[in-house]
Amino acid sequence: MPEIKFLLDADMPRSSAGMIKSCGYEVEDVRDIGMCSAKDKEIIEIWLMG
Numbered sequence: 001m002p003e004i005k006f007l008l009d010a011d012m013p014r015s016s017a018g019m020i021k022s023c024g025y026e027v028e029d030v031r032d033i034g035m036c037s038a039k040d041k042e043i044i045e046i047w048l049m050g
Contacts, residue, residue, distance in 0.1 A: 007047050010036050 008017050008029040017027040028047075030036055035043050 007043065009040075009043075 003026070005026045005028070006017075006020050008014075008020075008027055010030050014029065014031075017029055020027045030038065030043060035046070038046075
């Protein structure tokens with residue numbers, strides 16, 4: 001089964017990450033990886049590479 005990872009956008013409340021993690025999924029927050037002000041296209045490109 002493929003691993004599901006979520007990338008939390010800056011417009012989402014940080015508490016969303018906790019709810020997602022409690023369901024057993026991996027979550028990264030754009031605010032924690034230095035991409036808070038990045039455009040969606042840039043975030044998607046970087047996320048897909050990593």
